[in-house]
Amino acid sequence: MIIRGKIGGTEDVVDIILIDGSVGDILPAVLSRKVDLGNETVHAAAGFIDLQLNGYIGVDFNNTETTPSQILDATKALWKTGVTSYCPTIITGSGDHINGCIENIMLAADQHPEVDEAIAGLHIEGPFISPEDGPRGAHPREHVRPPDWDEFRSWQKKADGLIRIVTLSPEWPEAIDFIDRAVDSGVIVAIGHTAATPAQIDAAVKAGARLSTHLGNGSHAKIDRHPNYIWEQLASDDLWASFIVDGHHLPPSVVKCFMRAKTTDRSILVTDAIAAAGLPSGNYKLGDVAVEVTPERKVCLPGTPYLAGSVLEMHDAIANLVRFSDASLGDALRMASYNPAALLGRTDWTGSLESGKRSDIVLFNWDEKNYSIDIQVTIVKGKVVFNKLKVES
Template sequence: MEIPGYVDLQVNGYKGVDFSSSELTEERFLYACRELIKSGTIVFLPTIITSSKEIYERNLQMISKAIQRDDLKDHIPGIHLEGPFISDVDGARGAHNPEWVLQPDLVFFDQLVEWSDGKVKLLTIAAELEQSDVLCRHAVDKGVTVSLGHQLASETDLQRLSDSGASLLTHLGNGIPQMIDRHNNPIWAGLANDDLRAMIITDGHHLPPSLIKIILKIKGASNTIIVSDASPIAGLSPGNYSTLGNDVILEESGRLFNPETGYLVGSSSTMRECISYMRSLNFIDEQDLSSVGFYNSLEILDINPQSIIDRLG
């Protein structure tokens, strides 16, 4: 069956609108969402990265109110919190502000859920943090899916968290330092854990084709999920920008990076572009492309695909 569009579990913003900005307005948020839907991403989770408590309180309340509108509620089932309970180590932390990174805190997590009016659907945490397993069980008990990323986790850490209810890996192969142990590292450990599905960014910049192929060979299309990790710069023309606390360059190729650190700062691609790149690699057929770009994500969100096809097709 032909799918009506794509599902994206990780969208930081679009066309100049930053979902984690202190200057976000409801009007700008609605504009970004409508433009993203037009691009072919018909179901998605607005993602707030590690932020100050003031931004969390302001933006979670604003976004949770907006996504309950009649024209958005079928498209936006909830919110992804990428942080603040992640590694504070350079490289693993990625573009997240180290001042706002926190250790696992059940009270603050509950506050985040309250500010979101219960709309938090996905939480990314680092598996190696003390009490991360306690937070994981607590979040899962509240109906929140837990993913593991921006971490320096070992095989033991990942097993401990998967035993505690974690079910995903956030952008596997990214959110780690450039230099890692050749055997004991989060990529190998994530590949080896059969209980964790892999989210990957297939924009042509975040992962080399060889690693994408390996992930698909090991996890299989049924346990792989493509996300865009779209930054607020996605959808804009090449140039110099400031986004997610970084001065960045968007090249003609679509590569978006901080020239001082060399690290990528999210992607400039939509799901349509990520799927197109994936198709060009010829690793999987059209049925499996539908799985990694539509069906698997809806399963994570506990949404009946047929209901989306009927309402949005």
């Protein structure tokens, strides 16, 4: 199959030749070459990778009743948003609950190759986070606990080694020993939902923590202007940061400043979407927690100022980032594909359009006046899985 489009965020039109699920060659477009998919006005980019996703179209990865076929439905629906790979994210809960959610995902990956191919790893967010109101966000207080390596190891065993990211708070005395062990085992430790002191953040980074989870969120509504845990993470060149750029979690000016501090090289777009993403506004559940999706598409804990995840979709996160910051379209695309793959250590697998890599490709229209991305075609391992252009494949 040959697809034609402007590569990444540029105006350069290329032909991308796909062979057996991989990118074969990328050549300057020649008028005489037969083009099966795409055209000279669409952009072609590597499939998007979402490192933090709690659910989609009513399917909740944090519900132990969720079935493998529902997880398949969510995976397929994500193709419409350009997401070809993701980390199902399981938040704070009892040990049994977390085990049940892991089991569902493993079963889905076992039964459905589409899910298996989409899962880039599991992200366990909590329960080793701050118990304080504010930093804890929507995570249930009764299940927050100190880092426990043996418990984590039991989840990893259940997940067959698939847990790739754990988000915790270094404010616990047990945190540094846990980070040491997690890093040794190849798991990426992220700092998030934290009330840690700058010294505790620094100790976590020295022990090998590599990511700030949704930096600027999962924090107190009011903190000392400096020093504090946000500046400390922003200033650390060893920490990558993920951002939820939905216009609600971070004001545009904060996105712009955070991006300048972290730079494109160390920034990652995540949606942190909950099951209500892809559905109309209204009242929903996030695990056992009731949440409200307002008409402005803000997800709140009813009666509190606290946000509880988002209903953001990745193509909108990319467009919002260009709108709010100095980032070019190419920078924003990189933060949704190459950078998450790089953090996972999987750039040999996907994350960019290069010869030999898995051909996960998104074709989309970019409206630079209105900052809007309209996904046209999504390809996974060389197979067209979403086709709005209705072109033959």
